[in-house]
Each structure stands twice: as C-alpha cells, then as structure tokens.
Amino acid sequence: MNALASKVIWPLVAVVGALCLGVIALRRGESINAIWLVIASLCVFAIAYRYYARFIADKVLRLDPTRATPARLRNDGLDYVPTDKWIVYGHHFAAIAGAGPLVGPVLAAQMGYLPGTLWILAGVVFAGAVQDFMVLGLSLRRDARSLGHMLRAELGNAAGVTCMIGILALMMIVLAVLALVVVKALAISPWGVFTVACTMPIAVLMGVYLRYFRPGRVLEVSIIGLVLLLVSIWLGGKVAADPDWARMFTFKASELAWLLIGYGFFASVLPVWLLLAPRDYLSTFLKIGTVVLLAIAILFAAPYLQMPAVTKFIDGTGPVFQGTLFPFLFITIACGAVSGWHSMIASGTTPKLLSNEGEARMVGYGGMLTESFVAIMAMIAASAL
Amino acid sequence: MIGVDVQSAATAISQWGFVVTPDQLSQTAANIGESTILSRAGGAPTLAVGMAQLLHGIIPGEGMMAFWYHYAILFEALFILTTVDAGTRVGRFMIQELVGLAVPALKQTESWMANVVGSGICVAIWGYFLYQGAVDPLGGINTLWPLFGIANQMLAAIALTLCLVVVVKQKLERYACVPGVPAAWLVICTMSAAWIKLTDAKIGFPAAAAKYADAMAQGKLLAPAKSVEEMQRIVTNNQVDSALTALFMLLVAATVVFGVRAILKARAAAQPSTNEEPYVALASVAS
Structure with a gap:
C-alpha cells in the first residue's frame, strides 16, 4: 500500500496540483473558476505535508517519539498537561488562526487574486509552517520555554533581554488589536x-x-x-x-472591552484543561465546520472570480491600503502565509500540552496548513464578490 | 475611505475598473439586514458579505441572506477570541519569565500568586490599550493599529532567526536554508516596509504628521479630524508610530547582529552547543 502510494498516488497529486496552478497562473483575459484554486492549494498542502514536513521532522528537528515531552515530565495539572493530540491540534489551530487569515487576504484582494494566492501558497510551505513547526520543536526540547527565553539561552543574555522586552511590546499590540476586532464585531x-x-x-x-x-x-x-x-x-x-x-x-463597545478583559484574565489564571483548551477545541469545530461549508459552497456554486488576476493597484495607490506590491503584500497577508504571532503560541501553550514529539508535525505544520486553507477560502470569498 | 453614500462609492469603485451600480450596493445591504455596507472598518464585514453570498448559494431563501451574514460575523468573532485567550496566557508566561529575572519567585508557573500577578499585568497592559481604543476612535490601540502588520512580521523574522541559530549550533549547517531563507526574506520585507513608512512622502508616518501639522498651522481641518484637538491627536499618533517603527527596526537589526555573532561562534566550536534538556525516555515517565 505504502509502495503504491509513493509510486502512483503522490506523483498523481503533484501532476494535478501543477496543472491547476498552471491554469491559474496562465489563463488570461477571461475570469477563472474558483475550483482550480481550491484543488491547486489542496495538492500543494498535501505534498508539502507528506514530504517537506517529514524532512524537517526527521533531518532538521530530529524528533523522537520515544522522548518524554515537557508535559509528561512536569504534568502539574495547571499549565503542563499531556493532552490528546486532536485537542492540542484544535487548541493550536484556534489560537493561531485569529483575524489574519480572514482579513489579510480580503485587504490584499485589491491587488487581484494572483499575487496574494501565490504568496499564501509559497509562504506557508517554506516560511509560515516551517516557523510554527520549528519553534514548537525547539521549545519541546527546552522545557516548553518561550521564544524570548530561548533567544536568551541561544543568543546570549543581552540579546535575549532586549528581544524579550521587544517581543512583549509587539505582543501587547497584537493582542489589543485582535481584542478590538472582537469588540467591533460583537458590539x-x-x-x-x-x-x-x-x-x-x-x-x-x-x-x-x-x-x-x-x-x-x-x-x-x-x-x-x-x-x-x-x-x-x-x-x-x-x-x-x-x-x-x-x-x-x-453591549456597547466599552462594556464589551471590560468583559473581554475579565475573560482574558480567567482564561489565563484557571488550569488550562478547565477553560482554555476545551474552549479552543470547541471553537475549532465551528471554524473547521464553517470552512468546510464554505468549501462545499465554492464547489457547489463554482463561482467565477470577478476580480482580475492582477489589478492596477500593485503600484501602491490602492483604496483599501496603500503601498506597493513589494513589500506591503507580504506584510498585509500574514496569517495564512507566515505570521510571527504563531511563534508565540508554538512556544507558549502548545508545547506544554503535547504528549509526544511525534505529534508535533501534525500540530505545528498541519495546523498552519489548515489556517492557510482558511486564507485561500477568504481570498475566494473576497474575489467572488 | 471610499465614499460616504452609495452614489459616490459606486462612482469611485467604477473608476477603479469594477462594474458596480448604486442599486447593487443598497440591495446587498438590505439583503443582509444592515443599513449600509460602506466604509466599515477592519475588513471583517467585507468578508462576511462575501461569505454570506457563497453560503446563500447552498441554502437559499428569503431572509437567509441576513442569517448567513450574522452567522459569518459570529464566526469571525469566535475565531479571533480564541486567539486573545491563548495569547493572554502566553503573555503571562512571558511576563513571568521576564519579571522572574528580577524577582525569582514570580518565575514559578505552579504558584497561584505568581500566576495571578502575571495574568493581571498582562491583561492590564492590553486591556488599557483596548479600552482606550474602544471609547476613543483616535486613542489607545487605534494609535498603534498601523504598526500591527509590520510588528507581527518582525516577530516572525526574529523567530526564524532563532531557528537558524539553533540549526547551526547543532552542527546541522547543511539544513541552514530551511529556516535561513524565510528568515532573510522576512528581514528584507519588514525592514524595507518600515523604511518606507519612515521616509515615504505619501504613506510615511512622519509625512502624515507634517501634513496635519501644516494644515493646522493654516487653520484648516483635514478628514477624519473634526476639531483642532483631533488634528493635534492625529499628529501625535503619527509621531508615536514613527518612533515605535524606528525602535522596532533597531530591534530586528540587533537580533540579526546577535544572531550572526552566535552563528560565527558556533561555527568555530568543534562540538554542537545548544541548550537542549537531556534525553528522558518516555517509557521511564509514569503517565
């Protein structure tokens, strides 16, 4: 079966993926069906997970399923709790997939669907998923320490403390921005x-x-x-x-802000198994369920992308955000391609929950691929409008 | 923003080369049960409208468009909230590690006192910016919003630099490309974006501050400000953003310098030199 898979199925996936990408990239002058985009990205993700993620796991990180993880070693019932891999996957995916995969592609759609789509696919395979997976792997080998702590240990004390303060500042900005989006959506x-x-x-x-x-x-x-x-x-x-x-x-926005602050406090203080992990796992159902629903809708409706492949706004005069294709496309589409936020989670809660190193590929690399798929859906939803 | 009424928005959008009529805009808003779909911040409603139209394709029906739109908004809120709660916990760990350098007692994640103090500091910081932003459209996090994209990608550049350093320290230089190429790419992207934001005459922060300051000196008001006080706030906000952008650039530059130094040192060493915890067999740990 395995021999058959590697001889027949994987080359087939590669050919189909290449074909779809070719159609997307080369067809000009008429609008294109969204199904090509869905199939092309699924093939790219499958190949990346099967080959590149395994290569990183075996050769670069040298993950070892017989090695005890921090959750096993500490198991304090509060933060370090060995957890079922599907719940960890749900938690990790829910924690990394914030506003980014939804909003970024929608904003970037003003440049046309092609630049954004290509960046999402290339970015996730070679940068985003690699970052999530590697940071998770490194943290697993270092008592599930945070990014800042690892920087201090590996780059030296001065570098570490500078980075820790900087990272904390960056992180507070990210958190407040995300919380404000929630407040605006729920007000x-x-x-x-x-x-x-x-x-x-x-x-x-x-x-x-x-x-x-x-x-x-x-x-x-x-x-x-x-x-x-x-x-x-x-x-x-x-x-x-x-x-x-x-x-x-x-509720008004100011009242919601207070409620959100209170919730954040309890989610942080209470044992991770009581509120945080199951709630994240639960919302993952809704998230993946909706994404699957969207995928079905796209297959069912087979919408043509109304947006041109590349618009004139690549010169930086766009209405939604200003700035030229390079470098601003790569800043605007973060989650879905590569996002620094993920390294916080991959060196925060997730390594304290994982019960086996062998599961890191599915959680780290796989979780990011799932998020990237959400970004592709968002891109289609924005371009089909 | 693109326009305040359907007529002007439709004209503006048509000029960009998309075919839209004022009727279509009004009709879409009516379908989803909202009064308008124009100029709503954040991109979330834009996406919700797109999603609603797609989902409406599976289960159509009168009034279902409004249902799908609200479903999509709910979906987005839930999506982001899970990031905020996990992020707060991670922020707490970081604060405990940082403050723990000075006060070792706060380092213990098992300690309830340290836990509550760390969580309290964490929510107090982001909560302050959130609350100010929620009550004041020009204050709090709204000041820092334009930094979000660049700051986030700078974090990725730093994280990938760490991965590169560790790979070299483990004497696995032949795989250095795996984290090295994306790290370099992100450093290039974020540094050039930050540089443009600092120097560009059209989209730069200092340029915007100067533009509003000039207008103020001539006694004019520029949108979105409606009073002299708001003009002053916009000037200050842009100055804060300029300073922070410069600071973040220094941070990335410092990380790169420290990273290169660590890599050179590791290459000179004969043995792998990372700080991994010792191997413990899974079988030896009671589950």
Missing part, C-alpha cells in the same frame, strides 16, 4: 454575544467531563460539545429576535 450584536458567551460554560463542562467523569473519551466529549454549540447558535438567533432577551445581551 450591538446580541446573537454573537450570546453564542460566544455560551462557549465558556460548555468548555468548562467538557473540561470537567474529560478529566473526572470519562477520562480519555475524546470522541464522546466532542459530540456533546458540538451538539451544545449548535444548540447555542440556534438559541442565539431566538435571543436576538426577542426584544427583552436581546437587550440583556446587547
């Missing part, structure tokens, strides 16, 4: 507030269930969480439709 939106609020008690229930009632039954708890989540989405619609209930869940 005066009772439906959204209700459903997002519901994910918290559901997460606590899942965490307690998995730790005390039925340890190890990930599938069971996943189904319970998913059903409750769907119920809360449906209930959210009812809440928004009823004037009295709607008022209870309607």
Whole structure:
C-alpha cells in the first residue's frame, strides 16, 4: 500500500496540483473558476505535508517519539498537561488562526487574486509552517520555554533581554488589536454575544467531563460539545429576535472591552484543561465546520472570480491600503502565509500540552496548513464578490 | 475611505475598473439586514458579505441572506477570541519569565500568586490599550493599529532567526536554508516596509504628521479630524508610530547582529552547543 502510494498516488497529486496552478497562473483575459484554486492549494498542502514536513521532522528537528515531552515530565495539572493530540491540534489551530487569515487576504484582494494566492501558497510551505513547526520543536526540547527565553539561552543574555522586552511590546499590540476586532464585531450584536458567551460554560463542562467523569473519551466529549454549540447558535438567533432577551445581551463597545478583559484574565489564571483548551477545541469545530461549508459552497456554486488576476493597484495607490506590491503584500497577508504571532503560541501553550514529539508535525505544520486553507477560502470569498 | 453614500462609492469603485451600480450596493445591504455596507472598518464585514453570498448559494431563501451574514460575523468573532485567550496566557508566561529575572519567585508557573500577578499585568497592559481604543476612535490601540502588520512580521523574522541559530549550533549547517531563507526574506520585507513608512512622502508616518501639522498651522481641518484637538491627536499618533517603527527596526537589526555573532561562534566550536534538556525516555515517565 505504502509502495503504491509513493509510486502512483503522490506523483498523481503533484501532476494535478501543477496543472491547476498552471491554469491559474496562465489563463488570461477571461475570469477563472474558483475550483482550480481550491484543488491547486489542496495538492500543494498535501505534498508539502507528506514530504517537506517529514524532512524537517526527521533531518532538521530530529524528533523522537520515544522522548518524554515537557508535559509528561512536569504534568502539574495547571499549565503542563499531556493532552490528546486532536485537542492540542484544535487548541493550536484556534489560537493561531485569529483575524489574519480572514482579513489579510480580503485587504490584499485589491491587488487581484494572483499575487496574494501565490504568496499564501509559497509562504506557508517554506516560511509560515516551517516557523510554527520549528519553534514548537525547539521549545519541546527546552522545557516548553518561550521564544524570548530561548533567544536568551541561544543568543546570549543581552540579546535575549532586549528581544524579550521587544517581543512583549509587539505582543501587547497584537493582542489589543485582535481584542478590538472582537469588540467591533460583537458590539450591538446580541446573537454573537450570546453564542460566544455560551462557549465558556460548555468548555468548562467538557473540561470537567474529560478529566473526572470519562477520562480519555475524546470522541464522546466532542459530540456533546458540538451538539451544545449548535444548540447555542440556534438559541442565539431566538435571543436576538426577542426584544427583552436581546437587550440583556446587547453591549456597547466599552462594556464589551471590560468583559473581554475579565475573560482574558480567567482564561489565563484557571488550569488550562478547565477553560482554555476545551474552549479552543470547541471553537475549532465551528471554524473547521464553517470552512468546510464554505468549501462545499465554492464547489457547489463554482463561482467565477470577478476580480482580475492582477489589478492596477500593485503600484501602491490602492483604496483599501496603500503601498506597493513589494513589500506591503507580504506584510498585509500574514496569517495564512507566515505570521510571527504563531511563534508565540508554538512556544507558549502548545508545547506544554503535547504528549509526544511525534505529534508535533501534525500540530505545528498541519495546523498552519489548515489556517492557510482558511486564507485561500477568504481570498475566494473576497474575489467572488 | 471610499465614499460616504452609495452614489459616490459606486462612482469611485467604477473608476477603479469594477462594474458596480448604486442599486447593487443598497440591495446587498438590505439583503443582509444592515443599513449600509460602506466604509466599515477592519475588513471583517467585507468578508462576511462575501461569505454570506457563497453560503446563500447552498441554502437559499428569503431572509437567509441576513442569517448567513450574522452567522459569518459570529464566526469571525469566535475565531479571533480564541486567539486573545491563548495569547493572554502566553503573555503571562512571558511576563513571568521576564519579571522572574528580577524577582525569582514570580518565575514559578505552579504558584497561584505568581500566576495571578502575571495574568493581571498582562491583561492590564492590553486591556488599557483596548479600552482606550474602544471609547476613543483616535486613542489607545487605534494609535498603534498601523504598526500591527509590520510588528507581527518582525516577530516572525526574529523567530526564524532563532531557528537558524539553533540549526547551526547543532552542527546541522547543511539544513541552514530551511529556516535561513524565510528568515532573510522576512528581514528584507519588514525592514524595507518600515523604511518606507519612515521616509515615504505619501504613506510615511512622519509625512502624515507634517501634513496635519501644516494644515493646522493654516487653520484648516483635514478628514477624519473634526476639531483642532483631533488634528493635534492625529499628529501625535503619527509621531508615536514613527518612533515605535524606528525602535522596532533597531530591534530586528540587533537580533540579526546577535544572531550572526552566535552563528560565527558556533561555527568555530568543534562540538554542537545548544541548550537542549537531556534525553528522558518516555517509557521511564509514569503517565
């Protein structure tokens, strides 16, 4: 089976992917069907995961499944908790996939779909996923320490402390920006507030269930969480439709800011298995579910991309953001191609949860590829408008 | 922004070469149950409209367009919130490590006191910028917003530089390209973007500060400012952004210099010289 796969299936994937990319890059003068884009990116991701990620795992990081991870060694029940690989994957994906994969491609679509798409595909395979995966691998071998700490250990004390302060400043900007996007999206939106609020008690229930009632039954708890989540989405619609209930869940931006600050505090203080990991895992269902739904919609509708492949705005006079193709395209599309934020997570919570080094490829490289696929979807959604 | 009413927006968009009529813009807004889709910040609603149109293709029906639009907004909010909570925890770890250099007691992640103090500092910092930004369209995080893209990619450049240094330190130079090429690319991109933002006469921060200061000296108001006080705020914001951009450039440059130094040192050494924890067999640890 394996021999067959490597002789027949993988070359086939490569040929199909190359064909689709060729169609995207070379067809001019008429609009192009979004399906080419979906298939091309899936083939690129599959080949990168099968070959490049494995090469990095075996040769560069030299991951060893027999080696104990920090979560196994420390296992303090608070931050270091060996966790099922699917939950770690869900947590990691949820934590890295912020606003970026959605907003960046939409902004960059003003230059046409081609530059953005090519950067997303090349960027994720050779830069983004490599960064996430390697930082995760390094942190796993260093007691799950943070990026700043590793810089101090490897580059020297002065470099390390300078970088730690700088990274902290960069990180606070990123956090405040992301939080503001949440506030703006949820302000005066009772439906959204209700459903997002519901994910918290559901997460606590899942965490307690998995730790005390039925340890190890990930599938069971996943189904319970998913059903409750769907119920809360449906209930959210009812809440928004009823004037009295709607008022209870309607908040101004300043009130939401306070709620968000409070939530951030508890998510940081409470044991990771109780709120943070199950909630992230839970939202991953919704995220991946919606992305799959979008993929089905794209296959079903097979929309033609209305946007030209390259617009005149590559010269830097664009309406949504200003700046020339180089370097600003590579700044605008961060998540989905490569994003520094991910290295924070890959040297933060994720290495403290992973129970085996062998799972790092799926979580680190695979998680980033999933996010990149979200970015491709966003690009299509923006260009099909 | 592109225009304040459907008529002018449609004209503007048509000039860019896309075919849009005022009717289409109004119709789309009506379909999703919002009063307007113009000039809403952040790109999130733009995407939500696109998503709603796609999903509407699977399950069409009257009023379903509004449902899909709100579903898409909810989806985006949930998406980002999970980043904020995990980010706060990671920020807490970093603060504990940094402050732990001075106060060793705060380094213990198992300690509840250290945990609460670290978390408190972390949410206080980002919370301050968030709250100011939420109540004041020109204050708080809105000042720093333009730095977001460059700052984030600079982080990636630093992280990949670390990966490169470790690969060389492990005497695996033959694989140095794996982290080295993307690291170099990101350093080039972020440094040139930051340089443009500092020097360009059209999109640079100092240029914007000067433009608003000039207008103020002549007693004129420039959009989006509506008062002299807001003009002053915009000038200050652009000055803050200029200073921080320069500071971040120095940070990246310093990391590159320290990185090159560490690489040269590692190449001179005969043995691998990283700081990995010793091997412990998984089988020997009780699960």
